[in-house]
Amino acid sequence: MEQKGDKSLQKLSGLRREHKGLINLMPLQTGGILTDAAREVLLEFGDGYSVCDFCQGVLCNITNPPIRDFVQELLPRFLGSDVATITHGAREAKFMVMHSLAKPGDAILVDGNRHYTTFVAAERVGLNIIEVPHSGHPEFRVDVNEYTALIKQHAPKLILLTYPDGNYGNLPDAKRLAEIAQEHSVPYILNGAYAVGRMPISMEEIGADFIVGSGHKSMAAAGPVGVLGMKKKWEPIVLRKSQRHGNKDIELLGCTVRGVPLMTLMASFSNVKERVQHWDEQVSKTQWFSGELEKIGFAQLGEKPHRHDLLHFDAPGLYEISKRVRERGYFLYKELKERGIWGPQPGLARSFKLSTFAADRQQLEFVIDSFKAILNKYA
Amino acid sequence: MEQKGDKSLQKLSGLRREHKGLINLMPLQTGGILTDAAREVLLEFGDGYSVCDFCQGVLCNITNPPIRDFVQELLPRFLGSDVATITHGAREAKFMVMHSLAKPGDAILVDGNRHYTTFVAAERVGLNIIEVPHSGHPEFRVDVNEYTALIKQHAPKLILLTYPDGNYGNLPDAKRLAEIAQEHSVPYILNGAYAVGRMPISMEEIGADFIVGSGHKSMAAAGPVGVLGMKKKWEPIVLRKSQRHGNKDIELLGCTVRGVPLMTLMASFSNVKERVQHWDEQVSKTQWFSGELEKIGFAQLGEKPHRHDLLHFDAPGLYEISKRVRERGYFLYKELKERGIWGPQPGLARSFKLSTFAADRQQLEFVIDSFKAILNKYA
Numbered sequence: 001m002e003q004k005g006d007k008s009l010q011k012l013s014g015l016r017r018e019h020k021g022l023i024n025l026m027p028l029q030t031g032g033i034l035t036d037a038a039r040e041v042l043l044e045f046g047d048g049y050s051v052c053d054f055c056q057g058v059l060c061n062i063t064n065p066p067i068r069d070f071v072q073e074l075l076p077r078f079l080g081s082d083v084a085t086i087t088h089g090a091r092e093a094k095f096m097v098m099h100s101l102a103k104p105g106d107a108i109l110v111d112g113n114r115h116y117t118t119f120v121a122a123e124r125v126g127l128n129i130i131e132v133p134h135s136g137h138p139e140f141r142v143d144v145n146e147y148t149a150l151i152k153q154h155a156p157k158l159i160l161l162t163y164p165d166g167n168y169g170n171l172p173d174a175k176r177l178a179e180i181a182q183e184h185s186v187p188y189i190l191n192g193a194y195a196v197g198r199m200p201i202s203m204e205e206i207g208a209d210f211i212v213g214s215g216h217k218s219m220a221a222a223g224p225v226g227v228l229g230m231k232k233k234w235e236p237i238v239l240r241k242s243q244r245h246g247n248k249d250i251e252l253l254g255c256t257v258r259g260v261p262l263m264t265l266m267a268s269f270s271n272v273k274e275r276v277q278h279w280d281e282q283v284s285k286t287q288w289f290s291g292e293l294e295k296i297g298f299a300q301l302g303e304k305p306h307r308h309d310l311l312h313f314d315a316p317g318l319y320e321i322s323k324r325v326r327e328r329g330y331f332l333y334k335e336l337k338e339r340g341i342w343g344p345q346p347g348l349a350r351s352f353k354l355s356t357f358a359a360d361r362q363q364l365e366f367v368i369d370s371f372k373a374i375l376n377k378y379a
Numbered sequence: 380m381e382q383k384g385d386k387s388l389q390k391l392s393g394l395r396r397e398h399k400g401l402i403n404l405m406p407l408q409t410g411g412i413l414t415d416a417a418r419e420v421l422l423e424f425g426d427g428y429s430v431c432d433f434c435q436g437v438l439c440n441i442t443n444p445p446i447r448d449f450v451q452e453l454l455p456r457f458l459g460s461d462v463a464t465i466t467h468g469a470r471e472a473k474f475m476v477m478h479s480l481a482k483p484g485d486a487i488l489v490d491g492n493r494h495y496t497t498f499v500a501a502e503r504v505g506l507n508i509i510e511v512p513h514s515g516h517p518e519f520r521v522d523v524n525e526y527t528a529l530i531k532q533h534a535p536k537l538i539l540l541t542y543p544d545g546n547y548g549n550l551p552d553a554k555r556l557a558e559i560a561q562e563h564s565v566p567y568i569l570n571g572a573y574a575v576g577r578m579p580i581s582m583e584e585i586g587a588d589f590i591v592g593s594g595h596k597s598m599a600a601a602g603p604v605g606v607l608g609m610k611k612k613w614e615p616i617v618l619r620k621s622q623r624h625g626n627k628d629i630e631l632l633g634c635t636v637r638g639v640p641l642m643t644l645m646a647s648f649s650n651v652k653e654r655v656q657h658w659d660e661q662v663s664k665t666q667w668f669s670g671e672l673e674k675i676g677f678a679q680l681g682e683k684p685h686r687h688d689l690l691h692f693d694a695p696g697l698y699e700i701s702k703r704v705r706e707r708g709y710f711l712y713k714e715l716k717e718r719g720i721w722g723p724q725p726g727l728a729r730s731f732k733l734s735t736f737a738a739d740r741q742q743l744e745f746v747i748d749s750f751k752a753i754l755n756k757y758a
Contacts, residue, residue: 005456008448009652012645015420015444019432032427041394042421046643048411048595049602053398054725065394069387077384088467088603091632099503116624117633123621124478124629216427216638223428223638224467242502245495250503253470254496259595259602259640264425266391273388346433 023363025343027166027310030358031198031218035271038220038264045263052258057247059255059262060085070266078273079211080202081229085239085249086265087256090193090214091117093228094160096251097189097210098125100238102157109156109186111142111172113165118191130154138301138314140168144177151184160189161208163201167353168302169194169310178207187234193217194310196227197272198357199279203229210234215261220268225261282309285364286356292368296375301351309357319350321378332374339370402742404722406545406689409737410577410597414650417599417643424642431637436626438634438641439464449645457652458590459581460608464618464628465644466635469572469593470496472607473539475630476568476589477504479617481536488535488565490521490551492544497570509533517680517693519547523556530563539568540587542580546732547681548573548689557586566613572596573689575606576651577736578658582608589613594640599647604640661688664743665735671747675754680730688736698729700757711753718749 024030034042045051045065054064060071075084087093094117102108104126110118112134122129130150135141147159159181164171174190181188189210195201196213197220203211211229215221230238239249248254257265286309290300293313301312322329333346344352356364403409413421424430424444433443439450454463466472473496481487483505489497491513501508509529514520526538538560543550553569560567568589574580575592576599582590590608594600609617618628627633636644665688669679672692680691701708712725723731735743 005452008445008452009649011445011448012453012648013416015416015423015642015646017423017429017432018443019429020423020426026428026432028428028431029426032429034426037392037394039422039425042425042639043418044394044396044399046418046421046601047399047408047413048600049405049407050396050398050411051602052407053396053405053721064397066387066390069390073384073387074391088471088635089637092467095632116621116627119623120621120627120629120632123623124632221427222425223430224636225638242495242499244498244502248495248499250499253474253499253503256467257603258468259604260421261638261640263394267394269391270388342432 019342022337022340022342023367024358025341025354025356025367027353027355028217030309030355031194032216032221032223033358034222034264035220035268037267037271038222041263041267042222042260045260049258051260051263059258065263065266067262067266070269074269075227076229079196079213079227079229080204080206081211082232083235083239084227084229085252085256086262087226087228087252089216089224089226090191090212091115091121091226092256093212093226094118094189094191095121095124096228097230097238098122098127098158100240100251101187101234102127107154107156109147109150109154109159111161111165113140113142113167113170114160114162115166115191115193118160118162127157128154130156138299139170139304140165140302141170142172144173144180147177147180148184151180151186156186158189159186160191162191164194164308164310166194166310168312169306169308170303171307174206174208181209182207194308198276198282198309200276215265219265219272221265222261225257225265282357283307285309285361286311288361289356289364289368293371296368296372298371309355310353311355312351312353314351315349317375321375322349325378335374335377336370339366341367341370343367398721401716401719401721402746403737404720404733404735404746406732406734407596409688409734410573411595411600411602412737413601413643414599414647416646416650417601420642420646421601421639424639428637430639430642438637444642444645446641446645449648453648454606455608458575458592458606458608459583460590461611462614462618463606463608464631464635465641466605466607466631468595468603468605469570469591470494470500470605471635472591472605473497473568473570474500474503476607476609476617477501477506477537479619479630480566480613481506486533486535488526488529488533488538490540490544492519492521492546492549493539493541494545494570494572497539497541507533509535517678518549518683519544519681520549521551523552523559526556526559527563530559530565535565537568538565539570541570543573543687543689545573545689547691548685548687549682550686553585553587560588561586572605573687577655577661577688579655594644598644598651600644601640604636604644661736662686664688664740665690667740668735668743668747672750675747675751677750688734689732690734691730691732693730694728696754700754701728704757714753714756715749718745720746720749722746
């Protein structure tokens with residue numbers, strides 16, 4: 001027993017990340033690669049509670065470092081919301097909205113492409129979860145008009161749309177859903193974990209009540225950190241204060257990201273604000289990359305032409321190989337890693353996700369050539 | 380408006396921490412100063428979701444980096460618990476236990492020295508919060524025997540003890556409370572945010588049902604991250620899984636600290652495990668320091684002789700000065716900072732908290748001399 005413990009303890013020395021420096025196509029990671037400015041604040045604010053040097057009781061009111069300006073001015077403007085706050089991540093933001101607006105047994109209506117955390121957050125509140133189905137293989141589209149009948153049937157306390165979803169990178173008609181939400185007076189959460197920080201998006205323009213974003217997924221921040229924007233009318237409900245400790249937000253348990261992930265979010269913000277302006281270049285890069293992979297026999301799932309860097313491919317050629325090699329599906333991970341590429345989840349070869357967000361065209365050319373070479377090697 | 384935004388944006392460039400490198404006596408921070416190993420992993424695992432490279436669906440099961448060994452072997456042994464998990468912090472751990480074991484309207488019994496987040500977490504669940512009073516100025520002692528009558532009166536679903544509390548550093552009789560809890564079959568949460576990682580502590584030896592710790596407060600980790608240990612019998616309740624997503628913990632929303640704060644906790648762990656063995660040296664250092672400050676007219680609040688590095692002083696001499704200087708209470712912060720010392724919250728001079736945990740005796744000699752010099756300067 002003690003020997004096993006010693007061995008476990010030894011493993012904690014010299015912790016290293018194998019994939020550092022590789023061409024990164026991992027959808028969870030491409031939007032969360034730090035900027036140089038963010039890397040600098042890691043050391044500056046790494047120590048424990050060092051962001052709280054000048055705290056007067058509320059994280060979001062701290063002026064040094066300038067958290068107050070960031071949360072109260074820059075973030076709402078960026079999100080197109082009246083009010084914003086910071087959270088431990090997108091899932092925690094969804095939970096706090098659900099927990100504030102609905103009670104156990106209430107219904108919530110979500111899209112069939114929702115992230116698993118949407119389901120689990122609703123489950124944590126005890127909600128009855130109704131899903132609006134997607135169209136199935138190969139496009140997996142969500143038609144938001146289908147929310148109407150289900151709203152009439154279930155009278156949900158909340159509706160949620162994933163924009164885009166994390167499996168196929170589909171962008172459903174979020175604006176149309178806002179009209180439906182308003183018509184039926186149902187508060188509307190837009191889960192933009194893969195949108196906020198990658199592409200231009202405005203809660204106000206879309207007409208949602210809440211917008212959720214993820215720092216580590218899409219805002220060049222260390223994990224975990226998220227953002228939540230909302231209409232003014234929801235502030236007294238979601239950001240309600242403690243009866244006894246009048247300046248403390250109940251749903252935030254006082255303060256949420258009281259540490260360095262927040263500082264990386266702030267340090268990267270100028271860059272992130274700028275990069276969303278170049279979204280059209282990202283989309284054309286994605287479409288070109290997807291087209292090239294289709295030429296070698298991969299089949300892109302989800303909407304076409306694709307409007308987001310998150311791609312999902314069926315790759316029958318790679319699947320055939322995986323069936324006859326010793327490493328099974330892991331051969332793809334190994335082959336790509338040897339070429340300095342990190343993307344598909346280790347073990348997957350038949351169907352996998354890739355994101356083109358962090359790689360430039362030259363790197364993607366190399367990725368395409370690498371896939372060709374792998375197919376040839378095992379032909 | 381746009382000008383104001385530009386100015387706010389400019390403030391985000393070159394974010395710097397004023398107090399870096401000073402002698403640190405700030406109670407929130409002395410146990411959270413990173414080890415060198417933790418500083419290294421900041422850069423290694425800083426990028427977004429980089430701890431999740433080899434995730435198979437559950438953060439606490441990841442073997443590379445060795446999160447599984449850390450959470451499933453090392454942490455329970457360190458906490459003296461059957462089972463452990465990681466959380467966003469101590470407050471989030473308290474909330475998840477309360478949310479799992481109690482329903483709105485249920486009662487919870489807590490000590491009068493509880494942290495504000497104990498109150499807010501209970502409020503978030505909708506609990507009826509009953510407080511066991513402390514003895515008031517100057518000792519603020521909690522007599523755990525007073526829980527008995529209140530348990531009989533209110534039939535709480537949970538009891539909680541803060542060990543030590545963050546205001547006075549008092550260590551109430553946690554073992555005696557375990558006997559009371561067992562006698563009345565009430566689950567018992569021990570909030571060890573200032574204990575776990577500083578001093579030897581074992582949930583099992585004390586006899587509590589849950590133990591809560593804070594990485595950024597007491598385990599040399601970047602904020603925010605916490606730990607939660609529990610008896611085996613509570614695992615199916617607190618760590619219950621999603622009905623639909625069978626490997627996901629509902630109370631953790633799948634995964635909690637999915638980022639670099641966890642890596643700093645792991646990197647510092649060997650050091651933290653070692654340092655708690657030297658707690659007696661910490662306590663004698665504290666007692667000596669407190670005695671020296673009492674010689675110059677400060678009055679130490681809380682238990683005497685003191686058994687924890689967290690100290691609270693009334694300082695009538697400094698208060699007198701603050702009443703007649705332009706900077707009011709801020710004069711103390713300014714005077715100490717000029718001498719390279721960071722401790723009392725800016726603005727406080729009459730009564731303030733200090734922690735001796737991170738400073739050595741030589742540094743503390745300098746702190747004592749500095750207080751003397753400040754008193755003399757304004758005499």
